[in-house]
Amino acid sequence: MYSNQAKPVFRIVTSAGEAEEHLRVIRQAMERSTRHSTLSGLSGVVVGLLALAGCLLTQNVVKSVATVTEAWKFLFLGVWGAVFLLSLATDILLTKRRAARVGKTAFSPLGKHLTRAAAPGLFAALAFSLFYVRFPELLGTYIYGAWMLCYAVSLLSVGMFSVREVSWLGWAFLLAGALTLLIPQGWWIGPRAMMAVTFGGFHILYGLWMGYKYGW
Template sequence: MPVLTAPLLDEARENLRVIRQVMERSTKYSTLSGLSGVLIGLTAIAGVLATRHVRDIYAHPLRLALIWLVVLALAVAIDFARNKRRAAQVGKRVVSPLGAHILIAALPAFFAGAVLTAFFALHHLLFYVWGVWMLCYGLAICAVGLFSVRPVSYLGAAFVLAGAVTLFLSVPYHLYMMALTFGGFHIAYGLWTARRDGW
């Protein structure tokens, strides 16, 4: 039986390290953009301000829907564009089999949010929608976190906790919680990501 010398052991350790890195790159989604988080947070704050500007917003569900569909469209566009650029910088593709798995994992929470929003609109309970959006978005982010770096799961958990708290607050505070979470949490996470990985 051959004796493993120090050089052979060092070579084996290096090979294992390289294999581990390759496996992590294939199973972890790590093209998140710091600037994307900041811009999405600012977009959400703009949505909150627009919502507050509309008088008696809960009596006009179509106006509320229009505001937040615009916010959603802008957020998705920003996220895709910035992550695509980030993916190119690190030699990855933003559209990949892993990306498809992430989307499938997040879809149930988004679907639940859409159904509950429609239910609240039909029953004139839209003032509860903010906490439910936080909960559903947080659950979606937790699902994404299974395929990404650990802090993504922490972000999702923060949204879930904030959503649960919001539902038990007085209604006038719900929009402030939207600004704190969809605005502040995204900005804070974006700044943290930028500090760690760059913009």
């Protein structure tokens, strides 16, 4: 008796160009499988709006308290600590939502790599924040530039495991952070305005692009 089972068909690559094309396709497939692709565009927009809200509170509330009591620095860090925690919670929830839509798991082994990659930069930002509580006169509003640089380090580290837009955002924060530290006192655009431009504007633009290209 003869089996009706189909036999595998092997195709011989007949040219160097064809072999190169096969290798390119294989390489792209491997890159897609090793890069985090569940990032949510909506998350970037919401995080940017939260940052703008933090800037408004800092300008209108914390600044007025600073003229009355020394407790303003704790209020300052309280505002930005709340912005950070809300942003983190938003990103986690929307990333899980996005992952479910595309049939992936947000907290896979690759997700753990991303967390470890982001940790050093975030730890450095925490260290600067604690230093600011003790010696606010030494950093002043330049704490914003320090935060930008720390965040840039985290983004560039995460970008090695993620889509290229994350690295682009990291480079934008790196350049903006360096520029913020070099802005002379009294300029028309100061560190607080740069905070709104970067953590607010950059995130919103990034989120809109990510939503357009990869989905919300």
